[in-house]
Every structure is written in structure tokens, then in C-alpha cells.
Amino acid sequence: xxxxxxxxxxxxxxxxxxxxxxxxxxxxxxxxxxxxxxxxxxxxxxxxxxxxxxxxxxxxxxxxxxxxxxxxxxxxxxxxxxxxxxxxxxxxxxxxxxxxxxxxxxxxxxxxxxxxxxxxxxxxxxxxxxxxxxxxxxxxxxxxxxxxxxxxxxxxxxxxxxxxxxxxxxxxxxxxxxxxxxxxxxxxxxxxxxxxxxxxxxxxxxxxxxxxxxxxxxxxxxxxxxxxxxxxxxxxxxxxxxxxxxxxxxxxxxxxxxxxxxxxxxxxxxxxxxxxxxxxxxxxxxxxxxxxxxxxxxxxxxxxxxxxxxxxxxxxxxxxxxxxxxxxxxxxxxxxxxxxxxxxxxxxxxxxxxxxxxxxxxxxxxxxxxxxxxxxxxxxxxxxxxxxxxxxxx
Amino acid sequence: xxxxxxxxxxxxxxxxxxxxxxxxxxxxxxxxxxxxxxxxxxxxxxxxxxxxxxxxxxxxxxxxxxxxxxxxxxxxxxxxxxxxxxxxxxxxxxxxxxxxxxxxxxxxxxxxxxxxxxxxxxxxxxxxxxxxxxxxxxxxxxxxxxxxxxxxxxxxxxxxxxxxxxxxxxxxxxxxxxxxxxxxxxxxxxxxxxxxxxxxxxxxxxxxxxxxxxxxxxxxxxxxxxxxxxxxxxxxxxxxxxxxxxxxxxxxxxxxxxxxxxxxxxxxxxxxxxxxxxxxxxxxxxxxxxxxxxxxxxxxxxxxxxxxxxxxxxxxxxxxxxxxxxxxxxxxxxxxxxxxxxxxxxxxxxxxxxxxxxxxxxxxxxxxxxxxxxxxxxxxxxxxxxxxxxxxxx
Numbered sequence: 001x002x003x004x005x006x007x008x009x010x011x012x013x014x015x016x017x018x019x020x021x022x023x024x025x026x027x028x029x030x031x032x033x034x035x036x037x038x039x040x041x042x043x044x045x046x047x048x049x050x051x052x053x054x055x056x057x058x059x060x061x062x063x064x065x066x067x068x069x070x071x072x073x074x075x076x077x078x079x080x081x082x083x084x085x086x087x088x089x090x091x092x093x094x095x096x097x098x099x100x101x102x103x104x105x106x107x108x109x110x111x112x113x114x115x116x117x118x119x120x121x122x123x124x125x126x127x128x129x130x131x132x133x134x135x136x137x138x139x140x141x142x143x144x145x146x147x148x149x150x151x152x153x154x155x156x157x158x159x160x161x162x163x164x165x166x167x168x169x170x171x172x173x174x175x176x177x178x179x180x181x182x183x184x185x186x187x188x189x190x191x192x193x194x195x196x197x198x199x200x201x202x203x204x205x206x207x208x209x210x211x212x213x214x215x216x217x218x219x220x221x222x223x224x225x226x227x228x229x230x231x232x233x234x235x236x237x238x239x240x241x242x243x244x245x246x247x248x249x250x251x252x253x254x255x256x257x258x259x260x261x262x263x264x265x266x267x268x269x270x271x272x273x274x275x276x277x278x279x280x281x282x283x284x285x286x287x288x289x290x291x292x293x294x295x296x297x298x299x300x301x302x303x304x305x306x307x308x309x310x311x312x313x314x315x316x317x318x319x320x321x322x323x324x325x326x327x328x329x330x331x332x333x334x335x336x337x338x339x340x341x342x343x344x345x346x347x348x349x350x351x352x353x354x355x356x357x358x359x360x361x362x363x364x365x366x367x368x369x370x371x372x373x374x375x376x377x378x379x380x381x382x383x384x385x386x387x388x389x390x391x392x393x394x
Numbered sequence: 395x396x397x398x399x400x401x402x403x404x405x406x407x408x409x410x411x412x413x414x415x416x417x418x419x420x421x422x423x424x425x426x427x428x429x430x431x432x433x434x435x436x437x438x439x440x441x442x443x444x445x446x447x448x449x450x451x452x453x454x455x456x457x458x459x460x461x462x463x464x465x466x467x468x469x470x471x472x473x474x475x476x477x478x479x480x481x482x483x484x485x486x487x488x489x490x491x492x493x494x495x496x497x498x499x500x501x502x503x504x505x506x507x508x509x510x511x512x513x514x515x516x517x518x519x520x521x522x523x524x525x526x527x528x529x530x531x532x533x534x535x536x537x538x539x540x541x542x543x544x545x546x547x548x549x550x551x552x553x554x555x556x557x558x559x560x561x562x563x564x565x566x567x568x569x570x571x572x573x574x575x576x577x578x579x580x581x582x583x584x585x586x587x588x589x590x591x592x593x594x595x596x597x598x599x600x601x602x603x604x605x606x607x608x609x610x611x612x613x614x615x616x617x618x619x620x621x622x623x624x625x626x627x628x629x630x631x632x633x634x635x636x637x638x639x640x641x642x643x644x645x646x647x648x649x650x651x652x653x654x655x656x657x658x659x660x661x662x663x664x665x666x667x668x669x670x671x672x673x674x675x676x677x678x679x680x681x682x683x684x685x686x687x688x689x690x691x692x693x694x695x696x697x698x699x700x701x702x703x704x705x706x707x708x709x710x711x712x713x714x715x716x717x718x719x720x721x722x723x724x725x726x727x728x729x730x731x732x733x734x735x736x737x738x739x740x741x742x743x744x745x746x747x748x749x750x751x752x753x754x755x756x757x758x759x760x761x762x763x764x765x766x767x768x769x770x771x772x773x774x775x776x777x778x779x780x781x782x783x784x785x786x787x788x
Contacts (some may be wrong), residue, residue, distance in 0.1 A: 011497070027534075042569055048521025055711055058461060059461050061529050062455050062461075063525070066533045067452060067453050067482060067484055067526075067530055067776050068482070068484040068530040068531075068773055068777055069482075069528065069780070070482075070643070071483065071644070071773060071774060071777030072483075072532065072646045072777070074777075075532075075644075075645045075647070079643075080643045080645060080659075081642040081643050081644060081659060081662040082642075082643060083641035083642065083643060084778075085481055085494070086482045086483065087480065087482075088461060088463075088464075089462060089465065089480065090460070090461055090462040090465075096479060100494075103501070103503055104501075106501075107498075107500075107503055108501065109497055109500075109501055118565060131459075132455070132461075135455050135460055135462065136461055136462045139460045140421075162423065223572070235558075247479070249465055249468035249474045249475050249477060249478050250474050251474060252469045256469070265474075283425060319465075379462055379465060380462050380465060382468070383465030383468075383469065384465050385461065385479075
């Protein structure tokens with residue numbers, strides 16, 4: 001991995017997001033504009049300050065028959081003729097949009113950039129949504145043979161159980177925690193608690209994964225505003241500094257990997273990001289990680305170095321990742337599982353949560369004394385991973 | 395428009411592209427890998443030098459049921475774990491990929507970056523291809539009402555004829571020139587000449603546009619390798635310098651524009667790029683412009699300042715844009731019309747052509763003494779435009 005050479009420090013000065021859920025009354029562009037306006041308002045900006053935009057979106061082409069969404073968004077936001085660029089890496093599209101914005105400002109190319117993510121998934125049938133989500137996998141080697149996304153992660157789960165003794169109960173623990181956290185998040189899709197028993201007895205999707213192991217189909221958008229740290233105090237009293245950003249790729253198909261109990265792209269991106277930030281995993285206070293399925297969160301906390309390989313199940317059993325843990329709070333927002341997972345928006349919403357946590361503005365789900373935060377966004381079954389580290393500037 | 399602050403000069407040191415056409419025997423990833431390998435070979439590289447990749451692709455999600463194509467491409471190229479990012483802006487996706495690579499190197503973020511573009515359009519029916527191309531337009535205000543892409547450009551043509559006296563014969567002149575040029579391009583889809591009469595008598599698509607006014611549905615890929623100018627001589631004797639790059643957006647729908655005989659995003663991007671490069675339109679020796687329809691080329695040469703508004707038809711009649719013209723050669727490659735238009739690849743292929751022209755390696759279609767070249771890539775009906783200016787480094 002190449003260490004990115006930052007020309008200047010970068011901060012997040014505004015964040016916004018819509019409620020996540022089945023938002024029948026809202027269109028794709030309504031959602032983006034709502035999140036963008038909230039971010040502008042948060043930064044005390046009117047809009048003319050924005051020099052460029054990056055938009056993360058996975059598949060508007062299939063979900064709403066609309067490609068060229070960056071043009072649509074620049075148009076509906078009233079921000080033409082500024083450059084607006086869509087980036088796509090399946091469920092990591094949002095993380096990638098934030099990364100492009102950070103790099104554009106860090107390089108000195110622009111001063112003020114808005115990065116947003118948006119997905120409108122509920123205008124199609126469940127079958128169509130499942131088929132579209134499967135376009136994140138290798139079509140020729142995986143999807144054409146009937147493998148859906150839950151099936152890919154089910155294979156990861158089975159192997160993790162076999163290799164490390166992870167149990168069915170262990171798998172249930174991240175969803176139970178995330179639903180509990182989501183009761184404290186007014187923008188979450190599922191603001192109710194679930195029990196381990198409910199997870200284990202919910203309908204089977206792809207053995208061993210059941211309905212309550214899986215993140216939902218959602219609509220939603222999120223946006224952040226990035227600028228040079230030296231300008232940040234013009235817009236906010238609590239700028240959040242980007243300490244590091246990394247992106248890595250891996251084989252798109254599972255069968256090409258030496259070990260499917262780990263996402264190599266997470267390991268690579270984490271290695272780069274910790275080195276660049278000069279931060280050890282144990283120094284992270286709060287993390288939003290990519291829990292598209294219960295097993296994904298267990299694998300993530302291992303690959304990010306929060307626990308040794310194979311020990312995630314027990315660590316969850318001991319409550320190491322709760323909001324009030326002495327260790328690291330994982331997915332205080334409710335995560336993809338309970339906050340909702342509008343795929344192109346999720347990576348941006350993770351950054352929104354971490355910024356609110358580091359500002360101390362996360363309300364009932366506030367992680368006490370959070371100073372260092374991390375986001376971890378995965379595309380497909382690990383073909384793309386984006387990791388950022390943030391810190392409160394004092 | 396914001397002028398991009400370049401940290402260091404950037405050069406193109408390798409180019410490659412597949413033949414464009416109906417390539418039934420080749421898959422999406424075959425195409426990208428072929429173009430990428432040709433670019434590496436051209437630069438005398440093995441592949442390990444590449445630090446990051448950008449991929450332009452419009453709609454693999456609909457054409458081949460595959461999103462997350464950047465991961466697929468990093469995988470099939472054997473270049474994991476380097477970051478690989480897909481950008482999309484309909485038919486301007488390729489130009490955007492080149493722009494992102496230029497900015498990434500100019501900023502000092504990376505040294506050696508590969509930008510590619512690819513589209514595999516012939517695996518679906520013509521009806522499906524037409525519907526997918528219409529996703530570049532505004533779904534709610536245009537496509538849902540049955541407007542296809544030829545229909546949008548037909549409205550532009552009708553208005554141009556009404557305002558400026560442009561004739562049906564004028565419309566035929568760019569396709570006739572581009573087919574003639576393509577007979578000299580061994581990678582072009584249509585290597586045969588056509589006459590004005592043949593254009594005017596070809597089947598009606600959307601009045602006044604006929605079949606031979608329209609670019610084809612194509613498969614193909616193209617790739618370029620970008621590095622700092624100071625490193626360029628390690629890889630080539632004839633580095634081509636990027637003098638400027640600009641991107642602009644406009645309303646995605648035609649009805650929101652004051653004047654549909656001009657693409658405002660072209661005018662904005664051109665203004666920026668000429669200023670940044672310190673170049674006047676009349677200094678450009680060779681240009682690859684976005685001729686998705688005959689009218690598009692007439693509008694482009696006006697918007698780029700090669701002729702006054704409304705005078706393109708007569709200028710074509712006088713032969714001002716031929717390969718052997720004393721003025722500026724436009725689309726010596728054959729353009730989108732005759733070289734072919736695999737939408738995500740076209741913006742990259744334009745850069746490949748200009749690099750070969752400025753190197754003096756364009757064979758029978760060489761523009762004598764070409765020193766300054768321009769590319770002009772349009773997304774949709776002008777919602778996104780990317781313009782670059784290149785010059786031979788001596």
C-alpha cells in the first residue's frame with residue numbers, strides 16, 4: 001500500500017443525514033438534498049462555498065433507472081456548474097465518496113467539498129433488490145450460479161464457526177447490541193430491542209444466517225462537508241480532523257482467497273490507516289464498522305485489530321463493544337443492521353456518526369470521552385474496503 | 395469554476411485500447427485487461443509500478459449485471475490490493491477517470507496511476523441498450539415520458555436549424571468526415587466511407603436525425619498511464635503533458651436550460667481549461683470531440699470556440715475540420731460515430747488518440763505538426779462535460 005502524501009490537514013465541518021427506513025414518500029433526489037442541506041446548515045454555509053461534490057451511490061441505474069446521478073444531484077441542489085462526481089464500489093460507495101473529498105482537499109485542489117451518499121432501494125421488489133445487491137459479487141463465478149449476498153456471508157460464517165468455535169449465539173450478539181443502540185438513535189430504521197432467542201428463531205435466510213442476522217433494505221442519504229483544518233474554525237467550534245484514510249482492493253470472489261474468515265482488504269487498509277495516523281487499534285474509542293451481516297461485524301473487529309483472530313465471539317459475550325465499555329464502542333449508531341443500510345449512503349452515515357460522537361453531540365448514545373474514532377466500509381464481500389480515522393481537534 | 399491548483403506537472407506515458415466494435419468473443423474484463431496491458435507495454439512497465447487505478451464505466455450494472463467493477467478489474471488485472479475506483483457520469487465516465495488520475499498525480503498523492511474506461515454493450519438487446527442509455531437523461535422529466543437519447547439530440551438539432559439556418563446537409567457532414575477518417579484507423583468499428591446522400595436517406599430515428607447521424611452501440615476499452623512529468627522520461631521518449639483539465643455540470647434535463655443550442659457545461663469547462671492552459675481555441679491543432687450524434691459535433695465546435703455560434707454548418711462545408719485542414723482537425727480517429735462508442739471507454743479513447751497524434755504516431759490519419767490537442771467528453775445531453783488540453787513535451 002502507498003501512503004498518501006497529504007499536503008495539508010483536513011477537517012469535517014458539517015454533517016447531515018436523513019432518517020433511514022422505508023421512505024415511500026421521498027424520492028432519490030429529495031433524500032440527497034435533505035442530507036446536503038442539513039450538512040450545510042450544520043456548517044453555517046449557504047451553498048455557494050461548495051467547490052466540488054462527490055456522490056457515493058451503488059446502483060441507481062437498477063433501483064430507479066437513473067445513471068448519471070451526479071449531474072442529477074448538482075442540478076437538484078442548485079449547484080451547477082461545479083464538478084460533481086459519482087463514485088461506486090457497491091456498499092463501500094459512500095466511504096469512497098468521503099475519501100475522494102478528503103483527498104481533493106488534502107491535495108490543495110479544492111478548499112470546500114461536499115461528499116454525500118444516497119440510495120433509494122424500496123422502489124423495486126425484494127427479488128429485484130436481492131438481484132441488484134448480488135451485482136456487487138462476481139457475476140461469472142458467483143451470482144450466475146445463484147449465490148446471493150447472504151449466502152456468501154453464510155459461507156464466511158460457517159468457516160469461522162469451524163475454524164474458531166464461534167457459536168450460533170455469538171453470531172446473534174452484534175445484532176442484539178446494535179438494535180439496543182438504535183433505540184437511542186432517532187434516525188435509525190429499527191428503534192426497538194431484540195433478544196438472542198429472537199435472532200436464533202427468526203426465519204432462515206442462508207444457513208446459519210437468519211433474518212435478524214441481516215441488515216435491511218433501506219432508503220436514505222447522508223452528507224459531510226470537508227475543508228482544510230486551517231479554515232475549519234470559520235464554520236464550527238468543534239472541527240473533526242481526518243487523521244488518515246485508506247482504501248484497498250481484494251479478489252471480488254470468495255473462492256480466490258486463501259482464507260475467507262478474514263477480509264484481506266480490511267487488514268491492508270487498517271495497516272495503512274493506523275500507520276498513517278500513528279494510532280494503535282486499542283487507542284480507538286468509537287468505531288462504526290460494516291455489519292451488513294452479523295458475521296461481518298465479528299470478522300471486522302478481528303481484522304481491525306480490536307481482538308485477536310477468532311476471539312470476537314467471546315469478546316462480544318463479555319460486552320467489550322458496548323457504548324459504555326472501557327474498550328471500544330462499536331456501532332453506537334445501531335450499525336447497518338439497525339440504523340438501516342441504504343447501500344450508497346452507509347459509508348457516509350458512518351462518518352456522520354463518528355463526527356457527532358467526537359463532538360460530544362450523540363445524545364443518549366454518546367460514548368463518554370470519545371477522542372479517536374474509526375469508520376470501516378466494505379464493498380461486496382470485501383473486494384473494496386475504505387477505512388478512515390478521525391480525531392477531535394482541540 | 396474553480397481553477398485547479400496543480401502541485402506538479404503531469405504527463406501521459408502509456409496508452410492502449412482494444413478494437414471497438416461488436417466483440418462477441420470478448421468479455422468485459424477481457425477488454426479492460428487487453429487495453430491495460432497494451433498501455434503498460436507502451437510505457438515499458440510490468441504492472442507493479444501502478445499505485446492506483448480509476449475506471450470509467452457507465453452501466454455495467456445493467457449491461458452485464460455487474461456493479462463493483464473496480465474490484466473486478468483490480469482482481470482480473472492481478473493488481474490487488476491497490477485502490478481501484480470506479481467513476482460514472484454516463485458517456486463522460488471515461489473522461490472523468492482520466493481527470494481523477496491526473497488530479498491524483500498532480501496533487502502528489504500518487505506517482506503512477508492507470509485510468510481506464512470500458513463498456514460491454516452488446517450482451518443486451520437493442521431495446522435494453524436504448525433504455526439503459528436513456529438512464530443518462532432525467533428519468534422523472536424526460537425518460538419516463540418516452541424520450542430516448544436520439545430524441546433529445548433531435549430537439550437540439552431542430553432548434554439549431556431554426557435559430558441558425560443549419561441545414562439537413564450540414565448535419566450530414568460530421569458523420570461523412572468521421573467515416574472517412576475511420577478508414578485510416580485500424581481499431582475503428584466502421585472502416586468504410588459514407589456519402590451525404592446515404593446519411594440523408596438512411597432510416598429515420600428521431601426527426602431530423604437518421605441512422606447515420608447516430609453513433610453505434612459498441613464494446614471496447616481504453617487505458618492511459620499518468621505520472622509526474624519529472625519521471626516521464628523513464629518510461630517514454632515522447633511524454634505528452636497535461637496542460638489543463640476541467641469538469642463542469644449543468645441541469646440534467648433539457649427543459650431547464652435557457653438555450654438548448656449550446657451545452658453550457660462545455661462552455662464553462664472550455665473557459666476554465668483555456669485559461670488554465672494559457673491556450674486560445676485557434677491554437678489547438680487536433681481535437682477529439684463528443685459526436686454521439688451529428689448535431690453534437692456541430693454544437694461542440696461552436697461551444698469550444700473553434701467557430702462562432704451558429705456557423706458550424708458552413709465551416710464543415712468549407713472543410714475546416716478535416717485531417718489536412720490548416721485550422722483544427724476534429725475527430726481524426728473517426729470519432730464516436732465511426733470509431734465506435736462503448737460509452738465508458740470513449741473519453742479515455744479520445745485521450746489515446748490525442749497522445750498518438752501529438753507523438754506523431756497516428757499513421758495514415760496523422761495531423762501534420764500537431765503540438766496542442768484537446769479532448770471533449772459529454773455525459774448525457776450535457777449534464778456533465780470534461781475537457782482536457784495536452785501538449786507534446788520537448
